[in-house]
Amino acid sequence: MRYFARKVAFFLATLWAVVTLNFLIPRLQPGDPAEIMVKRLAGKDSQLDPAQVQAMRAMLGTPDGSLWSQYTGYLGELAHGNFGLSYTYYPFPVTEVIGQAIWWTVVLVVVTQVLSFAVGTVLGAYAAWRRNTRFDSVVTLGSTFLGTLQPFWIALLLIYLLGYTLGWFPTSGGYEAATPGFNGPFIQEAVSHSFLPALALLVVTPIGWVLGMRNTMIMNLGEDYIRLARAKGLPDRRIALGYAARNALLPSVTGFALALGGVLGGAILVETAFDYPGLGRLMGEAVENKDYPLLQTLMLLTTAGVLLANLVADLMYGVLDPRARRAQS
Amino acid sequence: MTTATSPDALLEVDGLSVRYEPKRNPSLTAVSDVSFSIRPGEFVGLIGESGSGKTTLGTALLRLLDRPARISEGSVRLDGTDITALSEDELRPLRWRDVSTVFQSSMNALNPVIRVEAQFRDVIEEHSGLRGDAVTERVRELFDMVMIDHRFIRAFPHELSGGMKQRVNLALALALEPKVVLLDEPTTGLDVVVQHSILENIRRLQREKGFAVLFISHDIGTVLDLSDRILVMYAGRIVEENDAASLLRDPMHPYTKGLLGSYSDPRAETVRITYVPGRLPDLTKDVTGCPFVARCPERISLCESVTPAFAPLAGGDVACHVARVQRGGEVDGLAAADVGEPTRRFAGPEFVKTAAESTEALTRPALLSVDSVGKTYERRRGLKVERTVAVDDVSFELRRGEVTALVGQSGSGKTTLARLITGVDKPSTGRIVFHGPDGEQEVAGFRGRALRGYRKHVQMVFQDPYSSLNPAKRIGQALERPLVNHHGLSGRALRDRVRELLETVALTPTERFVDRYPHELSGGQRQRVVIARALAAEPEIVIADEPISSLDVSIRAEILELLGSLVREHDMGILYITHDLLSARMLSDEVLVLNDGRVVERGPTLDVIRSPRDEYTRRLLDAVPNPFG
Ligand SMILES: Nc1ncnc2c1ncn2[C@@H]1O[C@H](COP(=O)(O)OP(=O)(O)OP(=O)(O)O)[C@@H](O)[C@H]1O
Ligand code: SF4
Ligand SMILES: [Mg+2]
Numbered sequence: 023m024r025y026f027a028r029k030v031a032f033f034l035a036t037l038w039a040v041v042t043l044n045f046l047i048p049r050l051q052p053g054d055p056a057e058i059m060v061k062r063l064a065g066k067d068s069q070l071d072p073a074q075v076q077a078m079r080a081m082l083g084t085p086d087g088s089l090w091s092q093y094t095g096y097l098g099e100l101a102h103g104n105f106g107l108s109y110t111y112y113p114f115p116v117t118e119v120i121g122q123a124i125w126w127t128v129v130l131v132v133v134t135q136v137l138s139f140a141v142g143t144v145l146g147a148y149a150a151w152r153r154n155t156r157f158d159s160v161v162t163l164g165s166t167f168l169g170t171l172q173p174f175w176i177a178l179l180l181i182y183l184l185g186y187t188l189g190w191f192p193t194s195g196g197y198e199a200a201t202p203g204f205n206g207p208f209i210q211e212a213v214s215h216s217f218l219p220a221l222a223l224l225v226v227t228p229i230g231w232v233l234g235m236r237n238t239m240i241m242n243l244g245e246d247y248i249r250l251a252r253a254k255g256l257p258d259r260r261i262a263l264g265y266a267a268r269n270a271l272l273p274s275v276t277g278f279a280l281a282l283g284g285v286l287g288g289a290i291l292v293e294t295a296f297d298y299p300g301l302g303r304l305m306g307e308a309v310e311n312k313d314y315p316l317l318q319t320l321m322l323l324t325t326a327g328v329l330l331a332n333l334v335a336d337l338m339y340g341v342l343d344p345r346a347r348r349a350q351s
Numbered sequence: 352m353t354t355a356t357s358p359d360a361l362l363e364v365d366g367l368s369v370r371y372e373p374k375r376n377p378s379l380t381a382v383s384d385v386s387f388s389i390r391p392g393e394f395v396g397l398i399g400e401s402g403s404g405k406t407t408l409g410t411a412l413l414r415l416l417d418r419p420a421r422i423s424e425g426s427v428r429l430d431g432t433d434i435t436a437l438s439e440d441e442l443r444p445l446r447w448r449d450v451s452t453v454f455q456s457s458m459n460a461l462n463p464v465i466r467v468e469a470q471f472r473d474v475i476e477e478h479s480g481l482r483g484d485a486v487t488e489r490v491r492e493l494f495d496m497v498m499i500d501h502r503f504i505r506a507f508p509h510e511l512s513g514g515m516k517q518r519v520n521l522a523l524a525l526a527l528e529p530k531v532v533l534l535d536e537p538t539t540g541l542d543v544v545v546q547h548s549i550l551e552n553i554r555r556l557q558r559e560k561g562f563a564v565l566f567i568s569h570d571i572g573t574v575l576d577l578s579d580r581i582l583v584m585y586a587g588r589i590v591e592e593n594d595a596a597s598l599l600r601d602p603m604h605p606y607t608k609g610l611l612g613s614y615s616d617p618r619a620e621t622v623r624i625t626y627v628p629g630r631l632p633d634l635t636k637d638v639t640g641c642p643f644v645a646r647c648p649e650r651i652s653l654c655e656s657v658t659p660a661f662a663p664l665a666g667g668d669v670a671c672h673v674a675r676v677q678r679g680g681e682v683d684g685l686a687a688a689d690v691g692e693p694t695r696r697f698a699g700p701e702f703v704k705t706a707a708e709s710t711e712a713l714t715r716p717a718l719l720s721v722d723s724v725g726k727t728y729e730r731r732r733g734l735k736v737e738r739t740v741a742v743d744d745v746s747f748e749l750r751r752g753e754v755t756a757l758v759g760q761s762g763s764g765k766t767t768l769a770r771l772i773t774g775v776d777k778p779s780t781g782r783i784v785f786h787g788p789d790g791e792q793e794v795a796g797f798r799g800r801a802l803r804g805y806r807k808h809v810q811m812v813f814q815d816p817y818s819s820l821n822p823a824k825r826i827g828q829a830l831e832r833p834l835v836n837h838h839g840l841s842g843r844a845l846r847d848r849v850r851e852l853l854e855t856v857a858l859t860p861t862e863r864f865v866d867r868y869p870h871e872l873s874g875g876q877r878q879r880v881v882i883a884r885a886l887a888a889e890p891e892i893v894i895a896d897e898p899i900s901s902l903d904v905s906i907r908a909e910i911l912e913l914l915g916s917l918v919r920e921h922d923m924g925i926l927y928i929t930h931d932l933l934s935a936r937m938l939s940d941e942v943l944v945l946n947d948g949r950v951v952e953r954g955p956t957l958d959v960i961r962s963p964r965d966e967y968t969r970r971l972l973d974a975v976p977n978p979f980g
Contacts, residue, residue: 154418245459246454246459246460247459247460247461247462247463249415249454249460250452250454250460250461251462252415252446253413253415253446253447253451253452254446254447254451254473254474254477255442255443255444255445255446255447255448255474255477255478256473256474256477257443257477260473260477264465264473265462268464269462269463269464272464342464343463343464344463344464344507344509345463345464345507345509
């Protein structure tokens with residue numbers, strides 16, 4: 023239990039540190055933190071745009087009162103989900119803009135990540151179990167080859183082939199005419215629009231899991247406990263699943279949690295290529311339009327996501343591997 | 352050779368050969384034409400040095416060989432069924448029910464992420480009708496058999512100590528009351544006292560339950576202690592087979608004599624041990640003549656050209672021309688007159704230690720005085736401060752040209768004491784005084800340059816020669832470092848000194864060793880390099896922390912002999928840390944037995960061994976296999 027408590031405490035502490043640094047850094051110099059922040063992001067020589075400063079101030083607060091009261095004010099705003107107004111989508115609050123985009127990404131990326139992980143792990147485990155057979159060679163060589171291709175390039179190829187040439191799937195956007203919400207036409211459109219970006223992700227993301235799983239499992243297959251399981255006369259299936267694959271899965275599970283945390287990074291390229299209305303595209307827009315409040319919040323969100331993923335990875339590892347619990351507590 | 356199918360054999364191996372055929376390296380025959388059989392309830396020992404093919408043979412008997420290994424010839428019959436001809440599906444129901452095993456180095460044999468109980472449950476449910484609580488009940492019984500508390504049934508493997516793991520592995524092997532259990536060095540790497548109690552446990556259970564055992568070891572003392580019958584393996588072949596008593600009384604093959612020579616009674620006034628110099632032949636090449644010929648002191652010219660057959664002789668079986676003719680057997684082209692009388696001794700290099708030598712050594716001038724030294728470690732655990740008394744009121748003297756043995760269980764404070772002596776740590780109480788070239792100096796007072804100077808005089812040799820050498824450095828480079836650092840040598844002088852050092856540790860011809868990498872050397876050779884590196888600083892004191900415990904028994908004597916000659920010829924003092932009393936007797940003049948940080952017994956080695964007063968010392972002595980006593 024101590025292990026889990028420590029991990030949660032560590033997560034909370036880091037999260038708090040990140041949020042506080044975000045507050046402190048613009049205040050280290052004298053002056054208006056919102057102005058300083060905008061200057062820092064825009065570059066020293068550029069003109070200050072009052073609208074931008076205004077938007078920023080909604081989040082960072084004004085430099086009135088004691089540092090402490092500013093700080094509590096800031097935490098209060100964050101707690102209420104008030105991250106300021108978006109400059110691009112003025113006067114919508116940042117949270118609302120993000121709130122709309124986030125589901126697109128979560129659904130697209132989480133679904134593809136989970137699928138990739140499942141497919142990759144199963145393929146990798148099977149290749150390891152049948153190592154040095156033709157199946158193994160095909161899987162290993164195939165993955166290695168696909169791994170050398172750029173996801174963006176694959177995305178373009180897919181758009182060209184399945185989108186323009188064959189015209190099977192829409193090549194950009196998230197939906198057409200339907201009203202967003204939980205209704206048949208919308209869901210159908212959303213699914214068909216997400217098909218190409220999902221495919222682009224699905225071609226590349228499983229590769230890491232395939233190779234990782236295969237290598238760890240082959241290493242595990244050489245361990246004494248596997249040999250012992252064979253000597254015990256356990257059926258192959260049991261050895262493969264209960265002993266070899268289960269143990270080989272440990273590093274992958276941690277890796278998977280971390281990958282989910284880093285979702286945003288991976289989504290940017292693909293979303294941009296397909297003009298898909300998710301967080302990745304939003305991030306691109308924020309950079310392009312110098313929408314700092316939005317950018318700031320996205321950054322905070324990403325950091326929190328990575329931290330959270332780390333926490334989940336640690337907790338899962340603790341559940342799956344009894345050795346970890348002791349080693350660190 | 353052909354064995355008539357004996358009706359009463361449980362396990363029958365006939366003409367078995369195993370080859371490793373790696374893709375990149377040359378193929379080798381690790382097991383060549385091996386034949387033997389085991390009767391129900393028989394305890395058979397298989398002995399041979401590292402690399403002789405014992406594990407490969409055992410793995411073949413279990414049909415667990417993986418690529419690149421394969422059985423290239425021969426058969427293994429279990430209760431009359433040739434298991435080499437069975438498919439995996441046909442074999443599975445026999446596994447564990449008929450033949451079970453405890454692996455060599457089986458610290459890793461339990462799945463680390465599954466509870467111990469589940470690892471019993473899966474095999475019991477697979478092969479028997481027991482389910483649910485009946486299985487738990489069976490596991491309890493098994494834990495009782497190996498004397499482990501029931502609360503560990505629900506433990507994870509990492510929560511068990513090394514000794515407990517081995518007991519659990521043993522319990523697991525007995526789970527289905529198999530007919531044969533294969534034990535591959537089941538206790539190597541454990542504390543001697545723990546080893547001893549596990550082996551006793553094995554022998555007792557074997558008598559009670561009546562299963563047969565094939566017990567693999569490189570330690571002939573243990574094998575003789577436990578086994579009814581012994582197989583001696585060399586270079587993939589069985590070279591001698593006999594019942595334990597006959598083998599001890601009248602060993603026929605010179606290699607067997609060599610192995611026996613590594614034991615001696617530590618209570619004798621003069622102990623002598625012999626050892627077999629050299630290494631195994633290259634198994635990738637076809638052997639002409641006797642595979643042992645290069646190391647055999649009894650060889651004759653016939654041995655170079657004709658391979659001796661493994662055939663019955665004088666109640667056992669042996670593969671040696673000379674032994675056969677000596678005992679009235681017939682060998683083409685060899686007459687009784689060509690060979691001498693049979694001897695029991697291995698006429699090879701010998702290491703002798705007399706009581707008189709020790710008495711003389713104990714009168715020498717002091718080199719290091721340890722005076723009422725204590726060390727308490729404090730460790731913060733949350734808010735509490737935990738105090739551990741690692742060393743408590745220890746006094747002794749190390750003399751020039753003398754060896755003091757520091758004996759004790761793991762955790763008894765040996766390593767802490769070594770740290771205090773090298774100046775890595777300072778004692779909490781008491782003094783350590785070095786009688787060096789600059790007069791008497793207190794070790795705890797050394798700082799900076801003086802400390803570095805002192806460390807040059809005190810060198811350490813560690814347990815594991817595999818990890819103490821940098822695998823990426825050639826032997827020559829490994830030796831040059833300390834020479835450059837401590838003596839500022841360079842160029843010719845440096846090269847000459849490296850050669851001298853290699854000669855001192857008998858790695859000759861030296862030019863064959865300077866450019867080699869550690870992995871190209873045997874364990875014994877590597878430990879020699881480590882010793883040479885320690886000698887490079889020209890130390891006055893060498894602290895040898897279990898320098899032979901990770902080595903094969905057959906090369907242990909070699910290293911002991913080297914250390915012994917260094918003391919005599921270089922007038923230094925050695926602090927020899929060990930828990931093996933036989934080697935303590937071979938090397939040391941005085942012995943100090945530590946328990947819980949305190950000296951529980953101290954005196955001239957021979958006196959302590961002959962009349963131990965402390966309970967722990969007695970247990971250590973019991974743990975020394977003594978086939979002669
Ligand atoms: N996987 C492998 N590939 C190639 N050669 C191997 C392999 N495993 C073992 N060998 C070789 O087979 C021979 C026999 O090795 P084996 O492990 O059976 O010896 P052993 O008697 O059990 O030694 P030890 O006492 O060190 O356990 C050695 O020459 C070894 O180098
Ligand atoms: S056959 Fe010759 S070389 Fe081989 S062991 Fe016998 S005497 Fe030695
Ligand atoms: Mg072995």
